[in-house]
Amino acid sequence: MNRNAGPKPAFLHPYLSHSMKQVYFTAGPAELYPTVYAHLQEAMDRQIGSISHRSAQFRSIYQFCAEQLRALMSIPETHGIFFTGSASEVWERVLLNCVEHESFHLINGSFSKKFCEYATAVHKYTHKQEKPFGEGFDYGEVEVPEYAELIAVTQNETSSGVQMRTVDIHKLKRSNGRKLMAVDIVSSAPYPDLDFSLIDSAFFSVQKAFGLPAGLGVWIANEKCLEKAELLRHGDQTIGAHNSLPLLWKNFKNYETPATPNVLLIYLLGKIAEDFNRIGVETIRKETEEKAKSLYKFIENHPLFEPFVKEERHRSRTVVVATTKKPSSEIIAKVKESGMVIGSGYGQFKDSQIRIANFPATSAGQVGRLIDVLGKL
Numbered sequence: 001m002n003r004n005a006g007p008k009p010a011f012l013h014p015y016l017s018h019s020m021k022q023v024y025f026t027a028g029p030a031e032l033y034p035t036v037y038a039h040l041q042e043a044m045d046r047q048i049g050s051i052s053h054r055s056a057q058f059r060s061i062y063q064f065c066a067e068q069l070r071a072l073m074s075i076p077e078t079h080g081i082f083f084t085g086s087a088s089e090v091w092e093r094v095l096l097n098c099v100e101h102e103s104f105h106l107i108n109g110s111f112s113k114k115f116c117e118y119a120t121a122v123h124k125y126t127h128k129q130e131k132p133f134g135e136g137f138d139y140g141e142v143e144v145p146e147y148a149e150l151i152a153v154t155q156n157e158t159s160s161g162v163q164m165r166t167v168d169i170h171k172l173k174r175s176n177g178r179k180l181m182a183v184d185i186v187s188s189a190p191y192p193d194l195d196f197s198l199i200d201s202a203f204f205s206v207q208k209a210f211g212l213p214a215g216l217g218v219w220i221a222n223e224k225c226l227e228k229a230e231l232l233r234h235g236d237q238t239i240g241a242h243n244s245l246p247l248l249w250k251n252f253k254n255y256e257t258p259a260t261p262n263v264l265l266i267y268l269l270g271k272i273a274e275d276f277n278r279i280g281v282e283t284i285r286k287e288t289e290e291k292a293k294s295l296y297k298f299i300e301n302h303p304l305f306e307p308f309v310k311e312e313r314h315r316s317r318t319v320v321v322a323t324t325k326k327p328s329s330e331i332i333a334k335v336k337e338s339g340m341v342i343g344s345g346y347g348q349f350k351d352s353q354i355r356i357a358n359f360p361a362t363s364a365g366q367v368g369r370l371i372d373v374l375g376k377l
């Protein structure tokens with residue numbers, strides 16, 4: 001670009017006009033899925049940003065998105081699919097609508113900890129079982145308190161790169177059939193194959209593995225969650241005014257939302273889910289596993305890196321965390337020179353770890369290139 005060609009148009013802010021495009025291996029916001037650009041253009045052509053959320057056009061957008069997500073994640077008709085502002089909003093909704101007094105939290109990192117803090121903030125009595133940062137849970141060691149009404153599990157901890165395997169999550173629910181279970185799959189969906197004949201509720205947001213811009217949360221909840229919310233609504237507790245489950249469900253029956261939703265992102269999510277369905281969720285899962293395997297193999301063998309999560313079964317397949325032998329800021333800066341953005345460690349691990357998102361938006365070829373660049377450090 002000729003820098004002397006007069007003032008730039010206002011929308012070309014200097015920070016945005018760098019000509020070099022980066023590949024984002026950050027855990028969210030993340031690299032956009034390659035088809036987003038075309039879908040966004042189509043959405044603009046169809047004037048999606050101006051249509052009424054009480055129109056037949058919107059209802060068909062909602063229905064399409066819900067149907068694509070059902071197919072992709074095998075979500076049965078017993079579960080409603082609702083839209084919120086974010087996944088952290090869902091933390092609060094689950095707690096207000098599905099817990100009268102006591103919730104139980106498996107804490108395997110910073111996000112699960114925040115989920116638990118939300119419970120305290122909305123005046124629930126919280127039980128927790130906590131692991132040191134970088135360690136994960138197995139079914140056998142979990143001790144569920146008798147009076148807990150809800151078990152809150154974070155399947156993929158974005159902060160520490162720890163996963164809880166779905167087999168363990170399913171066993172936990174099977175042995176606690178009368179308690180509700182809510183699973184945070186924010187930074188892994190649609191990778192984990194949750195069995196929704198067991199799981200009462202799960203949620204995610206779109207700026208992680210679905211490769212979309214941020215601004216939409218998705219809440220999946222079954223009739224048992226609704227029954228609980230109805231029960232609480234008529235008791236002493238508040239279930240809140242905004243996006244309460246009975247209200248969401250009533251609107252959902254008509255493929256509508258209580259308030260004006262992010263119509264554009266609902267449209268785009270439906271399109272991305274359709275793209276994923278065309279590829280096939282099994283293929284997406286297999287590719288995720290293969291890319292994860294090559295990333296872990298690399299950090300296990302390179303002298304500069306070490307996998308942070310020691311137990312192979314607890315290693316996240318979608319967010320790979322490595323401890324670095326020199327300040328991670330130097331590594332991140334070097335990688336950036338090659339047109340790739342990787343994340344720093346979370347919180348106190350900011351400068352001693354790197355985090356690499358392994359989402360469907362980044363291909364095996366791109367992951368291979370990242371490994372090449374890291375290997376030359």
Ligand SMILES: *Cc1c(COP(=O)(O)O)cnc(C)c1O
Nearest residue numbers: 086087088111156158186187205
């Ligand atoms: C990002 C994230 C959240 C919060 O999602 P928001 O969209 O920022 O509300 C919750 N849980 C996990 C595991 C996450 O990675």
